[in-house]
């Protein structure tokens with residue numbers, strides 16, 4: 377058994393070039409994203425103007441919480457501790473992995489079940505556990521498919537969105553036996569049959585495993601309550617049956633109170649699965665004698681988040697509630713799929729969050745702010761009004777400021793010089809008009825990629841200013 381990793385993936389332009397040639401991938405993505413997107417449109421539409429109000433409120437609550445994050449984090453720690461839980465602080469992925477591995481080792485168990493969690497994927501917890509001889513079993517259906525297939529997730533909500541039913545059937549038949557209960561021999565690619573095979577495979581695991589690892593969609597500071605929203609019931613099993621529960625949660629997941637939570641309970645299901653509410657909403661507060669896990673650990677993860685918080689433009693990315701609406705609406709994601717982004721956070725949110733969390737020290741991270749057409753569709757659907765295009769442009773400025781994309785920078789400097797001088801602009805316009813027949817239909821070099829699918833606009837023989845001046849001259853002559 378081994379876990380795949382995004383390490384060593386090529387930068388977005390290269391990965392995307394390969395991905396767009398995969399017609400099966402494009403078909404799977406188009407069908408899945410359009411289905412979720414249409415469902416979202418219906419349930420958001422039925423709220424009318426209330427949706428805009430909810431969205432503004434969600435955005436305000438998150439902005440306020442992030443501004444006072446130190447206060448709410450301390451309050452959360454107090455509340456969780458008071459309720460019988462233990463709080464651990466992890467400044468980076470290595471520290472979080474060390475803490476979780478130590479906690480599992482202390483239970484004496486070598487198997488853990490997992491609830492779907494972006495934070496644990498971000499820190500590659502499964503790999504760290506595997507190195508310590510602990511096997512982590514994913515229990516979310518899509519995560520299970522990805523794990524069995526030794527694949528990588530490609531969507532925040534539906535990690536196996538890139539796979540079709542027949543591919544999933546093959547994975548189940550080939551790999552399930554190695555991980556536990558095998559798939560039934562005559563398994564078809566009927567969704568019900570596939571779900572039934574996963575259910576039989578997982579149930580035995582739920583009943584046997586005594587330690588679980590989860591993330592959380594929200595952490596309520598004043599009560600110390602953690603909240604997981606899900607659709608399959610696997611989360612509920614992991615959160616209630618085991619003896620020990622370890623939750624790894626990003627520090628930005630805090631909401632101050634239960635009434636704040638109410639806003640997100642309306643925003644998240646509608647934006648993510650296109651439902652009015654999730655089939656399963658699990659909440660837990662510390663430990664309760666005789667009911668559920670008797671030992672609870674909360675690992676609060678920074679891993680670059682406080683650096684993001686220091687950036688006045690980029691910090692809005694921390695408002696993200698991981699609904700994935702921006703992925704489902706993005707024309708770039710729909711064509712390239714999630715793997716091209718080289719991170720567990722794909723799509724528009726990944727293009728702004730990953731380079732901020734990891735820093736833009738690598739070619740992969742430096743390319744991400746350019747993985748967008750800046751059409752703005754992501755901003756329109758975001759339930760917490762994150763202005764993703766604004767952050768993309770901001771990060772592009774940072775890339776060019778460091779000397780990256782030198783050609784573009786030189787071009788912009790030239791444009792600035794020309795447009796800030798009427799004399800220079802006039803001279804360039806006259807020269808362009810005189811040489812208009814020489815302008816090529818296709819630009820040379822890398823700029824050629826742009827003209828492969830677009831026409832270079834015709835250069836007019838005469839500029840507007842010249843035409844206007846000529847018109848004035850004619851009037852004066854006629855007087």
Ligand code: SF4
Pocket residue numbers: 647695696697698699700701702703725754757758759760761762
């Ligand atoms: S950025 Fe907005 S739309 Fe995208 S996943 Fe986050 S909350 Fe959802």
